[in-house]
Amino acid sequence: MRIAGAVLLSMFVSGCEREARRYQELPVGATRAEGVRQTMLQPGEPQEMPRVLSPYQENAWGMAEGKRLFTVFNCVGCHANGGGGIGPALSDDKWIYGAAPQQIYSTIVEGRANGMPSFGGRVPDQQVWQLVAYIQSLSGLVPKDAAPSRNDDMSVNKPELRVERLTPKQTGHR
Amino acid sequence: MPSRIQSALDSAGVQASRIEWLWWLMFWVCTAVFVAVVVALGMAVWRGRSADPERPSEATLMRGVAMATAATIVILIGLLVASVATGRAIGSPPQADPLTVQITGYQWWWSVEYVYPQPNLRFTTANELHLPVGRPILFKLRGADVIHSFWVPNLHGKTDLIPGRENTTWLQIDKPGIYRGQCAEFCGAQHAHMALVVVAESSDDFERWVVAQREPAPAPTTPAQSRGLNVIERGPCALCHTIRGTTAGARTAPDLTHFASRSTIAAGTLPNTPGYLAGWISDPQHVKPGSRMPPTGLSGEDLQAVLAYMETLK
Numbered sequence: 001m002r003i004a005g006a007v008l009l010s011m012f013v014s015g016c017e018r019e020a021r022r023y024q025e026l027p028v029g030a031t032r033a034e035g036v037r038q039t040m041l042q043p044g045e046p047q048e049m050p051r052v053l054s055p056y057q058e059n060a061w062g063m064a065e066g067k068r069l070f071t072v073f074n075c076v077g078c079h080a081n082g083g084g085g086i087g088p089a090l091s092d093d094k095w096i097y098g099a100a101p102q103q104i105y106s107t108i109v110e111g112r113a114n115g116m117p118s119f120g121g122r123v124p125d126q127q128v129w130q131l132v133a134y135i136q137s138l139s140g141l142v143p144k145d146a147a148p149s150r151n152d153d154m155s156v157n158k159p160e161l162r163v164e165r166l167t168p169k170q171t172g173h174r
Numbered sequence: 175m176p177s178r179i180q181s182a183l184d185s186a187g188v189q190a191s192r193i194e195w196l197w198w199l200m201f202w203v204c205t206a207v208f209v210a211v212v213v214a215l216g217m218a219v220w221r222g223r224s225a226d227p228e229r230p231s232e233a234t235l236m237r238g239v240a241m242a243t244a245a246t247i248v249i250l251i252g253l254l255v256a257s258v259a260t261g262r263a264i265g266s267p268p269q270a271d272p273l274t275v276q277i278t279g280y281q282w283w284w285s286v287e288y289v290y291p292q293p294n295l296r297f298t299t300a301n302e303l304h305l306p307v308g309r310p311i312l313f314k315l316r317g318a319d320v321i322h323s324f325w326v327p328n329l330h331g332k333t334d335l336i337p338g339r340e341n342t343t344w345l346q347i348d349k350p351g352i353y354r355g356q357c358a359e360f361c362g363a364q365h366a367h368m369a370l371v372v373v374a375e376s377s378d379d380f381e382r383w384v385v386a387q388r389e390p391a392p393a394p395t396t397p398a399q400s401r402g403l404n405v406i407e408r409g410p411c412a413l414c415h416t417i418r419g420t421t422a423g424a425r426t427a428p429d430l431t432h433f434a435s436r437s438t439i440a441a442g443t444l445p446n447t448p449g450y451l452a453g454w455i456s457d458p459q460h461v462k463p464g465s466r467m468p469p470t471g472l473s474g475e476d477l478q479a480v481l482a483y484m485e486t487l488k
Contacts, residue, residue, distance in 0.1 A: 072426040073413060122413050124468045152319070152337065 036106045038097050040170050052102040056133035060146045063160075066134025067148050069127055078115070081157055082138040087115065091138040091157075092166065099141065099168030104132045140165035177352040182327040186349040186374065189264040189330045196260045200253060207249065264330070272312040272344065275303065279315070279322030279335035279357065281466065282364040283428055283441040288384065289314070297388050298416070300428030302371045302436045306380040307347045315341040320362065326355030326372050334359055347374040354442065363464035369442025390419025391431050391487050402483025405476045410468075417487070427467065433487040440465065448481050455480065 037049055056062025070076060078087030088096060097107045108128050111118025119128070137147040137160040147161040178184055185194040274289040287298045305311055315324055317335040324343070325332040328351075333343040357368035375383070394400040403420060406412055412422035418431040428441075437446055440462050444450040453460070455477060458467040472480065 072424075121408070122410055124410055124471060126468050 036098075036102045038103065038106075039172065040098070041172075049100055049102070051100070052105075054101045054105075054129045054133040054136070056130050057101070057136070058143050058146045059133070060148070062130045063133045063137055063142065063146060064148055065127070066130035066132070066137075067160075069123075069131055070134055073119075073123065073131075075131070081155070083157075090135055091163070093139060093169050094171045095168050096171055098170065099136075099139075101129075101132050101136065104135055105129065108132070134160075137161075137163070139163065139168070141168070178328055180327055180354040180356075182331075184328055186347055186351060186353065187329040188346040188348065190328055190345075191348070192260050192263050193331055196256055199256055203249060203253060267312075267344065272310040273306065274312045274314065275305075276314045276316070277324060277335065278318050279324070279361070279368075280318045281320065281362050282357070282368040282462070284324075284368070284370045285318075285428065286370075288387075295388065297384075298429045299387060299432060299436075301369075301438065301441045302373065304373045304375060304380055304383045305347060306377045307350050307374050309377065310344055310346045312342060312344045315343065321359050322357045322361050322368070323359035324355065325358035326353050326370075328353045329355075329372065329374075332358045350374050350376065352437075356442070364462050367441060367443045367462050369438070371437055371442060386435070386488075387432055391417045393419075394483055394486065396482065398479050398482040399486055400483075401476070402479035402481070405472065405480050406483065409472070409476070410470055411480075414467075430484070430487060434485055435488050448485065451484065452477060452481055 040046055054062075056066065078085060079090050082091035083089050084092075088094070095103075097103055097112055105128055107116060108123070108131060109118065109120040111120075123131070133142060134148070136142050140147075140160075140163040144161045147163070148159060149161050150159045151157075178186070182190065182197065183194055185191040276287040276289050278285040278287075284301050285298065286300060286303050288296060290296050313324065313333070315333055315335040316339075317337040319337065321337070322335040323332045324335055329347060330343065330345040333341050335341065351374055353372040353374065355370045355372055357365055359365075361368065394403050406415075406417065407421050412420075412424060414424050414427035416423050416425060416429045416431065418429075422430075434446070438444065439446045439451055439454055440458070443462055444454060455470055455472065457469050458465045459469060
């Protein structure tokens with residue numbers, strides 16, 4: 001009887017985890033949750049996101065590599081050469097999931113609902129950042145002296161360095 | 175690894191032997207002319223402008239100049255005839271039943287496709303060719319990105335691989351052996367590490383090799399090998415490489431289906447041993463800076479598994 005009582009009591013004690021109230025889970029001074037935002041729609045005054053640039057933002061080689069990868073990883077399959085097709089256009093000023101480099105990065109790595117596949121674990125980090133810089137060059141968001149200057153083959157598009165800088169607009173998905 | 179020195183003066187084929195013959199002809203003719211000129215110059219210096227009263231007449235001197243000029247013209251025309259004859263002999267198209275090989279140059283490696291009329295007999299490999307001895311071989315050459323040049327000095331002269339067009343050349347090998355070739359047109363940072371290996375062997379050995387190459391990759395048999403294949407299929411490798419018989423089917427980088435049967439890695443840069451391969455997969459940019467292969471960031475266990483699997487790709 002006594003043993004049974006002890007067992008019962010220990011069961012109650014272990015069940016207390018459910019009732020634990022951790023009023024202070026994080027140590028004092030821990031940062032507030034501030035991940036990559038997909039949207040600029042925010043409660044209260046909109047806050048700027050910390051600016052993270054692609055390491056290849058001003059680098060011609062990195063963007064040229066991004067341009068090559070854009071074809072060989074078959075980004076062109078959906079986005080065409082920036083004009084869009086199955087996927088949305090990348091050479092216009094409309095951004096569904098954000099135009100900031102870290103937003104483009106997470107769009108590639110995490111994928112997005114409505115069709116964008118997740119390339120996380122597939123494309124090494126370095127190459128994702130090269131793609132980010134190239135995608136930014138499609139709407140003139142990189143310095144002109146670094147953007148790709150001409151295609152190796154025939155193209156109907158203007159070279160990226162002649163693309164006028166467009167002011168990104170957050171549109172959200174239609 | 176090559177069994178012969180990479181040299182146009184160690185010819186092992188029909189074309190190369192003609193080129194070598196022309197090379198030696200030019201060498202000996204030019205040597206003879208050089209010696210004659212130096213001897214004549216030496217004699218002139220030694221004799222000097224002496225006060226010899228019996229100097230040869232103007233007409234005699236003119237005759238000497240005319241003879242030297244005539245000899246120069248005859249020698250140059252002779253060399254021209256020899257050169258054109260050699261060009262005609264090595265440039266004529268192959269006779270019946272050539273083996274057709276399509277080579278595409280990439281920065282900085284070679285994609286090699288063996289072309290057969292029946293599509294299911296075709297197969298692709300990279301950076302190492304096996305070729306039969308005594309049979310004409312027709313090469314179709316293309317550049318994927320920039321201009322490269324296909325050159326196996328022991329077998330033939332150079333032919334460029336140009337983006338947007340197809341060049342052809344053909345050769346026939348006399349002597350079995352392993353020959354080294356390399357890109358002969360500057361094509362970027364790793365031009366020097368863009369080599370290829372040619373294994374020339376008897377028709378029977380070649381046909382055996384062809385049959386083996388057409389097979390898909392063998393299925394993994396141990397847990398480590400299975401894990402290796404899993405890493406390749408689900409990780410970054412499959413985005414660029416093909417291993418036939420698996421889901422890895424991208425065509426941006428060398429075909430790895432029979433990788434373990436090749437003697438080098440990274441287009442003749444390193445010997446194909448597990449140690450070098452581990453170093454290459456972990457950090458290609460250390461071995462071949464500028465190479466299109468990025469650091470893969472595999473964990474130690476994953477790397478060992480990939481190595482275990484790749485050893486089976488005979």
